Every structure is written in C-alpha cells, then in structure tokens.
Amino acid sequence: MAAAAAAAAAGSAGARRGPVLTPECMNPAIRRVEYAVRGPIVIRATEIEQELRKGVPKPFTEVIKANIGDAHAMGQQPITFLRQVTALCLCPELMKDESLPSDVKERAQRLLEACGGHSAGAYSASPGLQMVRESVARYIERRDGVPANADDIFLSTGASDGIVNMLKLLVCGSGASRTGVLIPIPQYPLYSAALAELEAAQVNYYLAEERCWALDVAELRRALAEGRRRCNPRALCIINPGNPTGQVQSRECIEQVIKFAYEEKLFLLADEVYQDNIYAEGSAFHSFKKVLMELGPPYADSVELASFHSISKGFMGECGLRGGYMEVVNLHPEVKAELSKLVSVRLCPPVPGQMILDTIMDPPKPGEPSYERFQAEKEAVLSALAEKARMTEEIFNRTPGIHCNPVQGAMYSFPARPGRCQTGAPDMFFCMRLLEETGICVVPGSGFGQKEGTYHFRMTILPPTEKLKILLEKLSSFYTKFVQEFS
Amino acid sequence: MAAAAAAAAAGSAGARRGPVLTPECMNPAIRRVEYAVRGPIVIRATEIEQELRKGVPKPFTEVIKANIGDAHAMGQQPITFLRQVTALCLCPELMKDESLPSDVKERAQRLLEACGGHSAGAYSASPGLQMVRESVARYIERRDGVPANADDIFLSTGASDGIVNMLKLLVCGSGASRTGVLIPIPQYPLYSAALAELEAAQVNYYLAEERCWALDVAELRRALAEGRRRCNPRALCIINPGNPTGQVQSRECIEQVIKFAYEEKLFLLADEVYQDNIYAEGSAFHSFKKVLMELGPPYADSVELASFHSISKGFMGECGLRGGYMEVVNLHPEVKAELSKLVSVRLCPPVPGQMILDTIMDPPKPGEPSYERFQAEKEAVLSALAEKARMTEEIFNRTPGIHCNPVQGAMYSFPARPGRCQTGAPDMFFCMRLLEETGICVVPGSGFGQKEGTYHFRMTILPPTEKLKILLEKLSSFYTKFVQEFS
Numbered sequence: 001m002a003a004a005a006a007a008a009a010a011g012s013a014g015a016r017r018g019p020v021l022t023p024e025c026m027n028p029a030i031r032r033v034e035y036a037v038r039g040p041i042v043i044r045a046t047e048i049e050q051e052l053r054k055g056v057p058k059p060f061t062e063v064i065k066a067n068i069g070d071a072h073a074m075g076q077q078p079i080t081f082l083r084q085v086t087a088l089c090l091c092p093e094l095m096k097d098e099s100l101p102s103d104v105k106e107r108a109q110r111l112l113e114a115c116g117g118h119s120a121g122a123y124s125a126s127p128g129l130q131m132v133r134e135s136v137a138r139y140i141e142r143r144d145g146v147p148a149n150a151d152d153i154f155l156s157t158g159a160s161d162g163i164v165n166m167l168k169l170l171v172c173g174s175g176a177s178r179t180g181v182l183i184p185i186p187q188y189p190l191y192s193a194a195l196a197e198l199e200a201a202q203v204n205y206y207l208a209e210e211r212c213w214a215l216d217v218a219e220l221r222r223a224l225a226e227g228r229r230r231c232n233p234r235a236l237c238i239i240n241p242g243n244p245t246g247q248v249q250s251r252e253c254i255e256q257v258i259k260f261a262y263e264e265k266l267f268l269l270a271d272e273v274y275q276d277n278i279y280a281e282g283s284a285f286h287s288f289k290k291v292l293m294e295l296g297p298p299y300a301d302s303v304e305l306a307s308f309h310s311i312s313k314g315f316m317g318e319c320g321l322r323g324g325y326m327e328v329v330n331l332h333p334e335v336k337a338e339l340s341k342l343v344s345v346r347l348c349p350p351v352p353g354q355m356i357l358d359t360i361m362d363p364p365k366p367g368e369p370s371y372e373r374f375q376a377e378k379e380a381v382l383s384a385l386a387e388k389a390r391m392t393e394e395i396f397n398r399t400p401g402i403h404c405n406p407v408q409g410a411m412y413s414f415p416a417r418p419g420r421c422q423t424g425a426p427d428m429f430f431c432m433r434l435l436e437e438t439g440i441c442v443v444p445g446s447g448f449g450q451k452e453g454t455y456h457f458r459m460t461i462l463p464p465t466e467k468l469k470i471l472l473e474k475l476s477s478f479y480t481k482f483v484q485e486f487s
Numbered sequence: 488m489a490a491a492a493a494a495a496a497a498g499s500a501g502a503r504r505g506p507v508l509t510p511e512c513m514n515p516a517i518r519r520v521e522y523a524v525r526g527p528i529v530i531r532a533t534e535i536e537q538e539l540r541k542g543v544p545k546p547f548t549e550v551i552k553a554n555i556g557d558a559h560a561m562g563q564q565p566i567t568f569l570r571q572v573t574a575l576c577l578c579p580e581l582m583k584d585e586s587l588p589s590d591v592k593e594r595a596q597r598l599l600e601a602c603g604g605h606s607a608g609a610y611s612a613s614p615g616l617q618m619v620r621e622s623v624a625r626y627i628e629r630r631d632g633v634p635a636n637a638d639d640i641f642l643s644t645g646a647s648d649g650i651v652n653m654l655k656l657l658v659c660g661s662g663a664s665r666t667g668v669l670i671p672i673p674q675y676p677l678y679s680a681a682l683a684e685l686e687a688a689q690v691n692y693y694l695a696e697e698r699c700w701a702l703d704v705a706e707l708r709r710a711l712a713e714g715r716r717r718c719n720p721r722a723l724c725i726i727n728p729g730n731p732t733g734q735v736q737s738r739e740c741i742e743q744v745i746k747f748a749y750e751e752k753l754f755l756l757a758d759e760v761y762q763d764n765i766y767a768e769g770s771a772f773h774s775f776k777k778v779l780m781e782l783g784p785p786y787a788d789s790v791e792l793a794s795f796h797s798i799s800k801g802f803m804g805e806c807g808l809r810g811g812y813m814e815v816v817n818l819h820p821e822v823k824a825e826l827s828k829l830v831s832v833r834l835c836p837p838v839p840g841q842m843i844l845d846t847i848m849d850p851p852k853p854g855e856p857s858y859e860r861f862q863a864e865k866e867a868v869l870s871a872l873a874e875k876a877r878m879t880e881e882i883f884n885r886t887p888g889i890h891c892n893p894v895q896g897a898m899y900s901f902p903a904r905p906g907r908c909q910t911g912a913p914d915m916f917f918c919m920r921l922l923e924e925t926g927i928c929v930v931p932g933s934g935f936g937q938k939e940g941t942y943h944f945r946m947t948i949l950p951p952t953e954k955l956k957i958l959l960e961k962l963s964s965f966y967t968k969f970v971q972e973f974s
Contacts, residue, residue, distance in 0.1 A: 017749060017752060017785065017789050018789075019789070019791055019817065019818075019819045019822075020721055020722070020752055020753065020754040020791055021656060021657060021721070021754055021791060021818070021819060021822050022819050022821075022822065023819065023821040023822060023825070025659060026656050026657070026659065026822055026825060027655055027656055027657070027658045027659050028659060030655055030656055030825060030829055031825060033828060033829065033832065034828075035828060035831050035832045037831075038613060038831035038834075039828075039831075046612075065603075068610065070603060070609050070610050071608075072602075072603065072604040072606035072608040072609040073603030073604045073606070073609035073610065074604060075604050076604070077606075078606060078608050080580075083577050083578040084578050086577050086578070087574040087575070087577040087578035087581060088574070090570050090573050090574040090577065090839070091570040091571055091573070091574035093567075093586075094574060094581060094584065096586075097581065097584050097586075099580075099583070099584075115559075115807070116552075116557060116559065116560030117559040117560040117561060117562050117563070119559035119560070119564075119565060119807070120807050120808070121558075121559040121565050121803075121804060121805040121806060121807045121808060122557050122559040122560035122806060122807050123555065123557050123560065123806045123807055124807060125533075126525060157644060157809070157833075157837070158833075158834065160832070160833055160834065161833070168514055168517055168684075169508060169513050169514055169517055170508060170513070170514070171514045172512060172513065172514050172515060190832060193832045194832075197655075197832075234507055234508070235507070262504060265504060265507055266507060267507040267508055298504065302504050302505075302506070304506055304507055304508060316608075317608060318608040319608060319609060319610045319834070319835075320602070320606070320607050320608045320609050320610055320611060320835065320837070320838030320839075321607070321608060321837060321838065321839065322644070322809075322834075322835075322836070322837040322838075330506065331506075331508070332506045332508060332509050332510065334509075334510040335506075335508050335509065335510060335513055338510070338513060338517055338518060341520060341521075341522060341526075342517055342520065344522050344524075344525035344526075345520065345522045345647070345677060345680045345681075345684075346644075346645075346647055346648070347525075347645065347647065347806070347809075348806075348807065348809075349809070350644070350807070350808060350809040350837040350839070350840060351807030351808065351809075352577070352807075352808065352837070352839045353837060
C-alpha cells in the first residue's frame, strides 16, 4: 500500500510517470516460463529469412525450420476429405459445386445441423459439438475395444489446451505441500511451461536413452521419492509415443505405470497425440485407457486418467486449425462439473477444428465416394514418414560422434552428441552455429531437458524425403567440421 | 509429506483407494470461478430442449437462448465474402469454381501465400500471420487517424484469450500487495472469472444506472481508494460499448478515464469488442487508443493500454471461429517480449479465425466484385440490430415495474425490476421460472454484478425482429403474472 500511495503521489505531483508494468513487477511465474520450440533460435531463424529476402548473402538459400512438428509448413498436403467438408461447412452455397463428392456434402450437412443456427459461426457447447463428441467416443471404442462415453470427451483448442486445463484443476497448495507433477525428461516443454506458470513443482523422471528411451518404473519410484521431499506429487505425465524422443511404449510398460499410479495415488495424464505415428517393426500403440480397462478392478474403476489427442499430428497435421480432445476416466463427478465450468469461461473450442476432428474420428468407409482417395492420401503420408524415420536414424548413426536412437514413432529425432563433448560448447551455441552456417533450424536438447553432461538436439522428420536427405547430410558434414573446429 | 506417505501406504496396503482429485483437494481458485453466461440456467435450458425433443409437454415449443451474444445461433446469416474466402483457403481446389468472385480468389491466394507451406493447416507465427497483423494495423489507422504498428498487434483466440493473457502478465504479489484490477459493475463475467482463477483482487466500480450506465470518475476514485486498503490496484478495465449494460462512452468520459489512469498509475484494459455495434442517435465509438494519442504528452507517451477486439460480435458474429486481436500501446519492450513468449507456448490462434479477421479488417472496396453484396449484408445486420435495440427498450419500459435504459450499443438489454422488489425472489429464481414457463433463457443480473438491492437480467437483442417482438411481449406478460403471484 505504501508503494501504491507513493506511486499515486508521484503521479499527482506530475513527476515523470514510469510504466505500471515492468519486467521487475510483472508476474514472476510468467517470467520463469520457457518454451524453446519457439525460442531464440526460431526468432533468429525468422530474422535470417528476412535477411535472405533482402538479398543479404548467406551460405544457403533457404531456412529449413525443423524445429517444430508442423507438417504442412514442410510441404505435406492436406487430406482432401477433411478440407472439403470444412470448406462446405463454412460456405454452404458451395453445396451446388458438382465436383464435390456426395459423402462430403452429406457430412457437411450433418455437421451444420449439429451447430446452433446451422452455422459454424455459432458458439458450440463448451465441451464441443455433441455430434463430434459422439464420433470421438465411437473412435475410441473401435481403437480400444472397450466402451467410451461422449460425456467423458471434452474437445479442446489443440491438445495443449486440454493439458493445461487438467493441470489447472490439479494444482493446489504452496511450499512443501504444493502439487508436484512427474514429467519425463526429455519432455515436450509445454509441460514445464505450464507447471512454471501454475507455480506447481516439476518432478523429473529420466527416460533411459541407452534402452531406446524406455520408461523404467524404478526410475519413477526414485523420482517420486525425490519429489516427496519437496512437494506433493499428485500426477504422472506420460508422452507416448515420445516427444522429443520417439519411443513407443510396450504394453507391459504401460501396465506397470498404471499399477504404480494406483499404488502411489497418482493421477495419470497420457499425452497420446502421436498415436497414429508408429513406424518401427514390432511397435504398436496401446492406449492407456485400453490397458487400464483391460487390467480390470481395482485399477479400472479407480485410477484417474486424462488422455489427450490432437488434429495437429498423425497423418493429417492440421496444426493451424487448433483441434483436439481429452477423454477423462474415473474423474470425480464434481470435479468433472468444475472442468465443465472452467471450459465454459472460454466459451468453446474453434468450430472448424471440431469439424476436422469429426472427419478424422469418423473417416470415409469402404464403398463411400471419398474412401479410396482418403485411404491413399493417409497411407502416402504415413509410409513416407516411416521411410524418413529410418533414413534419419541411419544417416545420423553414420556420422562419427552422433548417436541416434530408432525413431519408433512420433515426428522427431533426438540425437546425442558425445556425453563428454570435446567442444564443451553448450547446446544453444551448437544450434545457433548450425543455423547461421546451414540455414537448418533445430532445437537444443536443453529446451527439452537431458541428463547432465549429455547434449542433444531435436529435429523433425517432416521435410519431404529428398530434402530431408540433403538436410541430414548437410547436418552431418557441419557436425564433423564443428567438432574439428572446437576440439 | 505425511499425507502423501500415508496415502502411499494405504495404496500399498491394498485399502480401497479413493480418487486423487476431489472437490476438496482441487485448485481452490478454480472452484471460486463463476461464469453465469453458461451457468445453471443454461444447463437447465439444454435439458429442457432434450425434454421437448422427447415429447415432454411444455407451455412452449422451443427454448430461446437469449443468454449469450451468439448471433448465428439466433439465425443471423454469415457475411458471404468472409466465408467464401475462408472456404477457399481451406480447400484451394475450389478456386476453379466459377461462381466465386475474383476478389475472393485473390484474397484467398494472398492469405495462403502468407501461410507456412501455403496451408491453413500450418501453425502461424504465435502473434498471428504477419499479413493479418498488417491488415489490423491499417484498419486501426483508418478508424483512428493515428499511426498503428503491426508489431503491437497480437492476434488471439477470441478476445477472451487476449484479455486473460494481459491479466496474467499483470498479476503478482499476495495478501495486501496482490494485484488488484478495477472492473465495472455490472461487468462481463470473464473478468471476475479470470481474476478469481489468477487469484488477483477484483475492485468494483459501479456504473450509474440512473445516468444510462455512465462511468463516473468520482466513482473510480472511490473504488480505487477502497481497493488500496486491501490490494495493489494496477489496472483499470473498461468495457465500451458496455456489456451487459449497452452504454456508449462519450469522448469526454474517455479523456477523464485516461487522465485518471495517468495520475493513479493504472494500466488500461479497453474491451472494445462492440465497437461496430452503435445504435443510438448521437452516440459514436471513440477508441481509447485514438483519444490517448490525441491527448498528446504526457499521456500519449506513457499511459499503457491494451485494447481488445473480436470477430464474434459486430456485424459478423463469427463466434465459432474464435478470432480476435489485442493492440498494445506503450508496453515496456521487455514485457512485450514476455508476452510474445507467453503466446508462443500455445503455438498460435486458430488460422481460419485469423483469415476471417483479415476480411473484416480489410473489407472489399468500392468497385471490387464483392463490394455491393458485402455492404448490403453488413448494413442489413446493423440496421436490424438498431431497430431491435429500440424495440427492446420500448417494450420493456411499457411493462409496469420494469425499467430499461436505452440500448445505445452492444447486443444486450439489462433491464431492472424494482429496487425493493415486492417478491423478494432472488434473480436466479426469477430467471428459472421464466425459463420453465416460457422457454426464454436469460441470465440473472447477479451473474454480472449489480448494486445491492437491485435486480436485473441480461437478454440479447439478437433474435430475428418478429421473434424478438413476441419474446419481449411474452416476457412482459410473464413478469406481470410473476409480480402478482409473488407480491
């Protein structure tokens, strides 16, 4: 109050009035937030693009942004059926266009009937259009072979939105009793950013790089014990398939994690946005929901789970549309009501993203006019990704000093440079040099977390196959030169 | 820690494991959040709709949701140009459709060129597509006659998203030093909800109902003094045109508010989402930015301002697309960098909403193929709204006991029932009875805040003119009956 009164007095006296909001007096939790996927490297990459446009000479002609899982930006074409349906929903007068298949028109018609005033411009219900929630529930049933209920589905503005909302509900307390959340290291930095913003405690468990980034329950136990010394760990987050690490968890591992969560009374957050992105022989996606239900009681009827999915990844890559969903399992009914209230404050997720989600959850069926094209486009994307996953691993591992685990799933490689790096150059330095000399934009491992003394970077496998090959070879030569220069 | 250990022990011992997340141990700040616009009345309205569909007999045949500013849900048709452009961006193969005007195709082409990989499915830059930020800056310059800079424009997921992000930056401290924010009463409940969630202090200033909901600087001064006794008031929020109150502020009032913010060192948050919705003779919209710049130094170069706009209101009513922007003025450069970082964590606002925003900020010009249709559609919506604003005021004021201020702007009436209500029935009771007996869904005044002892409700003016007339007359008769029954 004294400060406020002084400030007011200074103002009234006509002294030079400084700003209200300064770095020193802004929300300190926001200052602590870090998000490397769009951090300094990416800001510099954008500057370089502008310099190239102005004709500044560089040793390369274009910047390749391999920093973010943004398939369309890398040239992947949208899946036709998804876009035709959404375009028709936005502009129903195009129904008369004879080039559009009948199943596209029929789907657009049904989606519009599900909207207020038959318009995509009306707010949907806050958890999403009922029709789309039903499509999601049926998709989950087909995927898992166990029942799903539309009332447990909350559509979201990308997966990030759902994840942050669940974390918001979980956070409470302060000091040693504040909520802790176990997250993998390396992690996708949305988690560390959200926990910093919410002033919750981040409890790190390390994935085993030497065993293809496997999740080890003994390590969970160690991390939990460490966490309990300084906070109240209440939730366990798993990213499967892994981001940035690309591993696909075995069914056995998932069972162990669920039992661990049961015993230690942890809420499970399963980030499963890469569930369609599985490439390695012998790897398969098992949803936490399916494994939990199949374990039966006491697990199936007590372990709380929120699972997240997105339209931004998979074979569709519709990042710009901002769609996704969360399924909640065993959530306390009153907490579910609080979640419903929380999402209502932001009114609703973007309706076009909900429409795209519907077309993915309920794709064309055999015999329908759009089926063949849809299947062909989907399979072309997924087989190219599988090829690029293999190629990435191979070219990196051919480079002396770089080690890259198999990219079993997701969209990234996370190769390591030597543990005791001859250069000693920190991650950011390496990535910035790479950018300045080759135009290749990747994210330093430090942005995701890594064991002390190890050095990584994350690179997407999304550029077109031929371009990715050139890029990997450029990166490989750069690395060799970099080691010579700095060792 | 003791609690956590006990819980773990109970788990290991195989005792019945209760849920991790219960109403008692969830985030208490989220529990305190209220959002009446989609609260219990609306939940009941949705149930009644389902009952009607099942054939349950009711004294009405449909529910009319006059609770929320959702124009399309009330039957308003989308503006053709906006939708044609966005549909083409989503499905560029429709470029060959000969029914689409050339300026639609040209705009879609330019927007796609501004997108990564020429696809609406790529993430945009986190503050939005540069092309759209430029369109917004040019729009503001035309509106205000003073310079605007695209670097100060942050696109958002509806206006709510921008508002919450600015509040997040402003919040700090705890107890008597925690951030306080002055908000009008009555207010749009996003503000109270966001402040509750962020654990900031809400400092109420009351609008003068007896003077058409005018904002009075003496009342700001009173509120500030009251706030300083319990928190550190750092920001002042203004909603102009008013929601739920519909008043349009005079230029003189805005000048006074700016001088007050300067003297008292307050950050200004100007919610200007209804800037196109001005109906009353003699009322005009003056943006805070324009008035601030025209006041010159020391105001123009020191008062910090964030102004918010949206695609959900105005003549377009594109709520479902979730688009909007915030313009920041005099923001400390490092705080602006922190804002850029904060928005990057959520990657980007929905791209289709950005595209719609572009078409609104940069509409067809005279002589272009879409100009006539665009103007005609826009003017039809705005003149119908003006007519409905007048009709609402008139029919309410014809009803003994109800007083309704002129709806000068925005989309709502906020009529009062007698201060010392004969019935004593609280707001919620009145609105619930109204819903059950007539199918009309309105929001109790308590959801927005009101002076103690006064009773209001908020009703949109959005239903089609003929329907609105019937609705107002039904409401008027219901009120007369209600007063007889409960007095």
